[in-house]
Amino acid sequence: MLGRLRETFVPLRLRGGDGFSLLEVLLALSITLIIMGLLAQTMQHVGQVFEAQTELATTSNTTTLALDDIAFELAGAGFGLGDGTVAVLPRVPGDRAGPSALTLRSNPQLVAGDLLAELDQPGEDVAVSNADLFDAGATVLLTNAWGRHEVAEIVRTSASSVALRSRESSDGAFQNRFDPETEARVLGLREVRYYLREADGDGVLELVKDIVGVGSRVLARDVVSLGFEYLDEDGEPIASGRVEDGSELAVVRMKVQYLPGADALQPVWLVTAVALSSGSGTVDFESRDAEFRLSRYFHPIDHPAGVASRVGADWGVILAAGATAHRDPAYAYTFMMEQRFNDARVDDIAFFEDVRAPVTLTFGPERGPLAGSLFVAAWGLRVGHLSRVAPDSGNGISKDSEVTVFDGTEALAQAGGMAFGVDDALYVTSREKGAIFRYRFDLQGQPDAPERLFGVRGTPGTIIEGTDGFLYFLLDEEGRGSLWKMAFDETLTPVDPVRVGALPGLGVSLARDPIDGDLFALVRTPTGDFIVVELSRAWMRALEDFSGGPPEEPRVVFSLEQWQRKLEEGDVETTEIPFHPSELPLRMNVLRTDELDFLSFDALGSLYMGAKEANLVLKFELPRPSGRYTVGIAAGIVDRGFGLTPELRMHAWKKIAH
Numbered sequence: 177m178l179g180r181l182r183e184t185f186v187p188l189r190l191r192g193g194d195g196f197s198l199l200e201v202l203l204a205l206s207i208t209l210i211i212m213g214l215l216a217q218t219m220q221h222v223g224q225v226f227e228a229q230t231e232l233a234t235t236s237n238t239t240t241l242a243l244d245d246i247a248f249e250l251a252g253a254g255f256g257l258g259d260g261t262v263a264v265l266p267r268v269p270g271d272r273a274g275p276s277a278l279t280l281r282s283n284p285q286l287v288a289g290d291l292l293a294e295l296d297q298p299g300e301d302v303a304v305s306n307a308d309l310f311d312a313g314a315t316v317l318l319t320n321a322w323g324r325h326e327v328a329e330i331v332r333t334s335a336s337s338v339a340l341r342s343r344e345s346s347d348g349a350f351q352n353r354f355d356p357e358t359e360a361r362v363l364g365l366r367e368v369r370y371y372l373r374e375a376d377g378d379g380v381l382e383l384v385k386d387i388v389g390v391g392s393r394v395l396a397r398d399v400v401s402l403g404f405e406y407l408d409e410d411g412e413p414i415a416s417g418r419v420e421d422g423s424e425l426a427v428v429r430m431k432v433q434y435l436p437g438a439d440a441l442q443p444v445w446l447v448t449a450v451a452l453s454s455g456s457g458t459v460d461f462e463s464r465d466a467e468f469r470l471s472r473y474f475h476p477i478d479h480p481a482g483v484a485s486r487v488g489a490d491w492g493v494i495l496a497a498g499a500t501a502h503r504d505p506a507y508a509y510t511f512m513m514e515q516r517f518n519d520a521r522v523d524d525i526a527f528f529e530d531v532r533a534p535v536t537l538t539f540g541p542e543r544g545p546l547a548g549s550l551f552v553a554a555w556g557l558r559v560g561h562l563s564r565v566a567p568d569s570g571n572g573i574s575k576d577s578e579v580t581v582f583d584g585t586e587a588l589a590q591a592g593g594m595a596f597g598v599d600d601a602l603y604v605t606s607r608e609k610g611a612i613f614r615y616r617f618d619l620q621g622q623p624d625a626p627e628r629l630f631g632v633r634g635t636p637g638t639i640i641e642g643t644d645g646f647l648y649f650l651l652d653e654e655g656r657g658s659l660w661k662m663a664f665d666e667t668l669t670p671v672d673p674v675r676v677g678a679l680p681g682l683g684v685s686l687a688r689d690p691i692d693g694d695l696f697a698l699v700r701t702p703t704g705d706f707i708v709v710e711l712s713r714a715w716m717r718a719l720e721d722f723s724g725g726p727p728e729e730p731r732v733v734f735s736l737e738q739w740q741r742k743l744e745e746g747d748v749e750t751t752e753i754p755f756h757p758s759e760l761p762l763r764m765n766v767l768r769t770d771e772l773d774f775l776s777f778d779a780l781g782s783l784y785m786g787a788k789e790a791n792l793v794l795k796f797e798l799p800r801p802s803g804r805y806t807v808g809i810a811a812g813i814v815d816r817g818f819g820l821t822p823e824l825r826m827h828a829w830k831k832i833a834h
Contacts, residue, residue, distance in 0.1 A: 238397075239432060241395070242383050242385075243446055246430055247430070249280050253452065254281070254282060254452075255284060256288070256364065257282060258319070261319050262325060264278070264428065264452070265419070266416040273416040276401070276402050277404075280368045280369075280370075281366070283363050283365060284366055287310065287363065288306065288361060289305045289306040289362045290304065291304055291360040292356060295318070295350060295355060298350065299340075299341055302339070303336055304336075304338050307333055307334060307337055310333050310338050310364075311330065313330060314364070315330075316362050316363060317362075318352070319360065319361050320358035321358055328362075368388075369384075370386075372384070372402050381401075383432070401431075402432050402433075403430070404430055406425055408425065408427075427452065428449070428452065429447065429450075430449070432445070468796045470754060472795040474509065474511070475791060475793075476792075477494055477792065478504070478507075479498065479501055479788045480494055480787075480792075481786075482494075482537050483793065484550065490514060492511055493508050493510050494508070494509040494511070495508060495552065498532075501555070505528055505530075506532065506534045506554075507527045508550070510572065528552075528565065528579050531552055531554060534555070535553055535554065536552075536591060537550060537551065538594055545621040547567075549564050549565060549621065553604065559585065559586060560584065560585065560586075560589050561583075561584050562615070563579060563581045586606075586608075586609065587609070588606065588626075589609060590606065591606060591607070592639070598641070598645045598664055598668060603629075604639075605638075607635050610631055610635060611628050611630060611636075612662070612673070613627060614627045630673055632651060634653040637652065638650050638685045639686070643688070647661065647670075648660065648662075648695060650683035650685075658679060679697060680699060680729050681699040683697055683698070684699060686698075686775065689777055690778075690781055695710075696708055697730075698774070705736060706771065708732070708733050712730070712731070715731075736769075736772060740768065740769075744768075746760055748760070767794075769789075772787050782796065
């Protein structure tokens with residue numbers, strides 16, 4: 177084509193100094209401009225498509241998560257309220273029953289007391305068992321054997337009585353009879369409400385979740401409709417007005433209709449059904465014979481120093497020292513501890529420019545000025561540093577968290593571990609000093625100078641708080657490992673540490689299982705193997721009661737050598753690793769490590785082991801039921817309500833997108 181054009185315009189050809197005609201240059205520029213214009217149009221179209229798809233994915237994911245939230249709350253409806261109590265209300269209190277609102281009630285803290293006298297006038301003290309469990313201002317539920325229930329508020333409390341007023345009448349007067357003859361009880365109450373409301377007066381609806389006493393938040397926007405259907409055990413519908421009349425409610429079906437984008441013309445439906453039937457039995461969706469099950473591995477994590485998580489949070493933190501510990505800044509790798517369906521959050525990294533060579537970490541107590549703060553101890557031959565990473569605006573740890581590095585001190589020289597005690601003070605073990613130090617904090621979260629409390633004959637290591645309030649720590653006594661504990665007296669003053677028992681090797685790390693409270697130790701054996709031993713409370717009691725003969729050694733639950741050999745030989749089942757066994761040879765270069773440096777549990781009971789030189793963190797699930805199961809489309813909650821709840825309640829749901 178270009179050649180024919182050149183032949184046609186030969187009479188007009190002018191030669192430039194470079195041998196190309198001016199016409200050829202103009203033609204080349206024209207073709208380039210045409211191509212660039214087409215490319216710009218294409219990129220604009222791609223951008224529009226990407227924006228539309230992103231909006232669609234975001235809206236769909238948000239709505240699905242909203243439905244998941246309702247299903248999850250439904251799974252716990254009635255927990256701790258006992259049989260015969262209405263826990264599912266097809267309305268918002270104060271309104272008439274209908275298909276587009278839902279209120280769920282439960283008693284998750286299992287707070288309960290029996291009325292010991294007649295409840296007559298509002299505001300008068302009435303004797304109640306377990307009165308010390310209730311707090312003034314709390315919302316409670318009054319129930320009796322006649323099936324009556326009424327929401328009330330605690331006006332004041334004492335050691336043996338409470339004063340109440342009804343929240344269902346304008347003057348606080350009680351609408352029902354509550355006294356010992358009717359077996360009346362006072363129950364703690366968590367009330368969650370879901371409903372639609374108009375946003376900004378423009379006709380757009382949003383789905384709202386309101387927790388009484390906590391506040392409300394928007395779960396999803398651009399909602400067209402929300403509907404709840406109630407079914408009995410035969411799958412027959414129950415009218416909304418009959419749900420609270422003692423009907424045998426077995427299933428709640430939820431439907432939400434939403435627009436997947438601002439320009440969408442057709443709405444999309446999502447449908448979920450949650451079964452509420454209860455019964456007795458044992459349910460275990462997890463295989464108990466798989467022993468330790470690898471559920472995830474993190475690689476590369478530059479020289480990991482530890483794993484920590486907060487109680488009640490769904491994310492954890494891996495502290496990394498960087499590729500070169502003393503030169504590179506430390507960073508926190510935050511991750512979801514348990515993946516939920518269609519969760520929009522992803523792993524993140526936050527660098528701490530002023531923190532170098534971290535060796536251990538712990539979260540502050542969940543009360544007072546230190547709540548949500550992550551504390552990091554940094555290594556030093558003679559002087560170490562303590563840093564505080566404050567929670568960001570979302571109560572998490574991120575690049576927006578404020579980092580405070582406190583003055584260096586000998587107390588942190590070669591820190592072995594740190595933990596908060598029952599007195600909310602921070603206790604640190606110093607390998608270099610062979611001692612335990614204490615930091616106290618003021619109301620602004622600033623630490624006083626560290627105090628040296630106790631010296632020990634050996635090298636102290638990891639320290640943690642046990643379920644009994646004692647602080648437990650490892651000690652290296654000339655190459656022999658042992659477990660020690662430090663108690664507190666009635667004034668919360670720490671007393672001299674005492675030896676608990678010997679370990680079958682050198683103690684490397686110590687952690688507490690949040691599920692059953694037992695301690696687990698990572699031990700290096702004389703043969704060079706790394707094992708995990710269970711330092712159960714039964715084992716400790718056996719040591720205390722020891723009256724002759726050699727005491728039993730703690731139970732070994734994991735061996736690195738055996739686990740590595742099993743992987744190398746391919747002798748694993750699909751349920752034991754988070755990928756197909758055929759991929760094992762390709763992943764062994766990552767999973768192979770000869771040395772482990774720390775042991776940690778997260779708040780959900782998963783176990784982590786870290787290998788600094790291998791830049792690897794391994795996450796394991798222990799061979800036990802977890803208390804709440806989520807497998808496929810089935811979920812269950814084991815209720816241990818001491819007569820308040822069924823022994824077992826199972827729930828299942830599915831999602832259908834039309």
